Amino acid sequence: MKNVYFGLITVLICQLGLAQIEHGGFPFALEFENKNIQIPTYTTPEIDLKLVEQEDAVTDQYKETMYRFGIDHEVDVDFFELANTVIHKERIISRLQIYCPDARSVNFLVDDFYLPEGSQLFVYSPNGEEIKGAFTAENNRENRIFPVGLVGGDQIVIEYSAPLNSEDASFHISQITHGYRSVLGYVDASKGPFGSSGPCNINVNCPEGLPWADQKRAAAIIVQGGGVCSGSMVNNVNQDETPLFLTANHCLGNPASWTYYFNHESASCSGSSGPTNQSISGGSLLASSSGSDFALIELNSSIPASYEPCFAGYDATDIQNVTSAVSIHHPGGDVKKICFEEDSPFHQNISFNGNPSTRMWYINQWEDGVTEPGSSGSPLYNQEGRVVGVLSGGAAACAGTNNNGQYDFYGRVGFAWDGTNSSNRLKDHLDPGNTNTLITDMFCPYDVVFPNDAAGQGIFNIPDLSCSLDPFSPEFNLKNSGSNTLNSVTLNYTYNGDSQDPIEWTGSLEQNESTNVTLASFTPQSGSNTIIVSLSMPNGVSDDNSSNDVNSTNVEAGLFSEANWTVTINTDDYGYETYWEVREQGTGDVVAFGGNTEVGPNGGGNQDAGGADPGAYDDNDTYITEVEFTESGCYEFIIVDDYADGICCSFGSGSYSVVDGGGEVIVEGGEFGATETTTRSVVYTSLSEDDFSQRIQVYPNPVSDILNVRIPGLIGTVQLRLLNSLGQMIKQEIRNNTGELIQIDTRGLVPGNYLLELSNDANIGVKRFSVK
Structure with a gap:
């Protein structure tokens, strides 16, 4: 290493897996008055995306290796030899930019990392919108290996600063990862940090996942260079918060170069993005074996309390008494998912990765959800919520929006318990006192338990109302998070701001038990609707923890569009x-x-389409189709991608849009997986937007009482029809237009969107308006 004060700004947009504990702060160079100071740039070679896609078409069918999202470039980059160094406010500041052409993200591995006391290192996007750091002397490790996690885009800046006359620093980069497809949500926030899994997967925060709220907090995603796997924290007999991480042996490379991301999950059932700022870099391999495809790693750092981690309990009895099973995982590096096996897994010896008789738990097929490449290493929980296996492989996957009905297999924790020595068995590390304790429970050390704590876990049972204004009865999930048995609580709730009669719930819920409470019937209005539920007075006293008392959800209903579509x-x-x-x-x-x-x-x-197939589109071309409707109804627009990677942005910048006859954008995008569906109610009025429609004036819009209608130049009889968002006629009447205003009383109408159709013997026109 060159003896220079380590100053570093790296503009790097390739992907690599490192997420260290960060210490906050702001890069000095971003405060410069002249931010246009030229920064040296290290550029990696371009990658052949077509060749990469052909390779992925084969490897994406298997879970036996890490899921690849990036191409690793082996490099020899001495930061101090390439960086530009200046002195600013009594500090040396060194910066270097890294450029990976057309990458979605960049990450890198430092194989000689040392920062002196008082120094700071930041890695950020050139515009400063995404910043990692500060990394300081507290991040130094004996092995001097330091992986730096993903930054979105194709450029990153590395910035090092230190006081004048500081001790020398070392910073040598041995690997840069060019991220070419979505992982951890880069680069499209609508897809989420790792938004690349199949459409049949289930978000962990869907209603089905509520009973597994603690187990999900043990799960994490591993990023190693351009690959990802899943895994989980695991408890030990001493319950002493030793940061033990369980994953699959076949995911192993060098755990010291891994980044472990926690809590990467969508907050909702339908969301596709989640946090990426809760991570730890590096770890040490304690034990592994191909006999049951397991690996146990001790992380370099304890998990911060702010991550709110849980340590999964385990069951190493290896008895075939598992009646149902659950797995929590990160398929394709996506946000956290969950899948369910309602039958009994069983023991099976499988030839796997060179071992002719790997001891496995065998899943015939999942009833709900699946696993995919990237899920490898994820835990298999038994019906008691304890880990009994880690995912090795299988053929389970999505077939469009459905489960393909295929199998998976998991390395058995019970078989991994024993071995010939501490490097190939679990018991030395999970039971260091050799107490022969084969079962432990979940441990969540940072949970604060209050005596009386009623908690809301979401509002559910909401139907698809895209083309409907039908009434429905939502359900609210009530959980007892307190140590006292919950016997009563008051539920106050509103529909679109209107208070409903409170529900005085009574029953008996022990700590962490939950139940669904059915709310009153709700008739939505067209457009956006809001439901808010609030809890109070658990067991007749004030709630000791009010932070989890309020839940809300937004419901879109009666979404209409005008014919025709483009x-x-x-x-x-x-x-x-x-x-x-x-x-x-x-x-x-x-x-x-x-x-x-x-x-x-x-x-x-x-993944079986070809360019010679009937109707196949040309590459990088534009196709416009006018869609004509002959009657009102509920219609779906469905777009499908044969490779399940959408039409943007890994392989070109494709996009799509659907616009209705009134010029309103129904949907637009390009980032999706295998398929994306949008539903709208179409109101057909047998007319087009002509000169007569343009002459019609309606105001105020939106309206709360009287709608004024004026048709300049038209005298005589006019037929008026009022249609709701579903195309249903609300009112019809004949008016004699004298050139003055036509006034329509809207005070009896439900708030929402409407169409006004006006016609006479020679003309017909339509106008859209809203009632508030």
């Missing part, structure tokens, strides 16, 4: 992978379609 498809580098159609929801009748008909509406992710 569908625009801008293809990516693989136009033949795309298919779309518009169909009537109830009958399935196709109104219009385009693209590769061999892919079809349910073929997403099959």
Whole structure:
């Protein structure tokens, strides 16, 4: 290493797995008055995305290796030899930029890392919107290895600063990872940090996952260079918070170069993004074996209390008394998912990764959800919520929005318990006192338990109301988070701001037990609706913890659009992978379609399309289709990608949009997985937006009482029809237009969106308005 005060700014947008504990602060260089000071740039070679996709088409079918999201470049970069150094406010500041052409993210590995006291290191995006650090002397490790986690984009800046006359620092980069597809949500926030899993997966915070709220807090995602696996923290007999991490042996590389991301999950059932700022870098391998494909790692740092971790309990009895099972994992590096096996897993010896008889738990098929590449190493929980296995492989995957009904297998913790020595068995590390304790429970050391603590866990049982204003009865999940038995609580709730009669719940819930409470019937208005539920007076006293008392949800209902639609498809580098159609929801009748008909509406992710298929689109081209409707109804727009990676942005910048006859954008995008569906109620009025429609004036809009309608230049009889968002006629009457205002009383109408149709013998026109 060159003897220089370590100053570092790295503009790096390739991906690598390192997430260290950060110490906050702000880069000095971003405070410069002249932010245009030129920074030296290290550029990595471009990658052949078409070749990469061909390789992924093969490897993405298997869980036996890490899921690849990036290409690793082996480099020899001495930061101090390349960086630009200046003196600012009695500090030396050194900066270097790293550029990975067209990358979605950048990460890198430092194989000689040492920071002196008083120094700071930051890694950030050139615009300063994403900042990692500060990293300080507290991040030094005896092995001097330091992985730096993902930063979005294709450039990063590395900035090092230290007081004048500081001790020398060392910073040598041996690997830069060019992230070419989504992981940890880079680069599209709508998809989420790792938004690349199949559409049949279930977010861990969906209603099905509520009973597993503690187990999910043990799960984490591993990033190693350009690959990802899953795993979980595991408790030991001493329950002393030793940071032990359990994953699969086949995920192993060098745990010292791994980054472990915690709490990367969507807060909702339908969300696709989650936090990426809770991570730890590096760890040491304690034990591993191919006999049951397990690896146990001790992290370099204790997990901060702010991460609110739990340590999973285990069951090493290896008895075949498991009646059901659950796995929590990160498929394709996506936000945390959960899957359910309702039957009994059983023992099976499987030839796996060179071992002819790897001891496994065998899952015939998942009832709900699946695992995918990237899920490897994730825990298998028995019906008691204890870990009995770690995912090794299998053929389970999504087939469009459905489970493909295939198998998975997990290395058995019970078999891994014993071995020939401490390097190939679990018991020395999970039971260091050799007490022969084969079962431990979940341990959540930072939980604060209050005596009386009623908690809301969400509002559910909400139907798809895209084309409906039908009433429904939501359900609220009530949990007892307190140490006292919960016997009563008051539920106060509102529908669109209107208070409903409180529910005085009574029953008996022990700590961590939950139940669903059915709310009163709710008739939504067209557009956006809000439901808010608030808890009070558990067991007749004030709630000791009010932070979890309030839950709310937004419900979209009666979403209407005008006929006709314009569908625009801008293809990516693989136009033949795309298919779309518009169909009537109830009958399935196709109104219009385009693209590769061999892919079809349910073929997403099959990876068997070709450029010679019927209807296949050309690469990087634009296709515009006018969709005409002949009647009102509920219609779906469905877009499908044969490779399950959408049409943006890994392989070109494709996009799509659907615009209705009134010029309103129904949906637009390009980042999705195998398929994406948007539903709207279409109001057909047998007219187009002509000159007569343009002459009609309506105001105020939105309206709360009287709607004024003026039609300049039109005298005589006019027929008026008022339609709601579902195309249903609300009012019809004949008016004699004298050139003055036509006034319509809207005070009896439910708030929402409406269409006003006006016609006479020669003209017909329509206007959209809203009632508030």
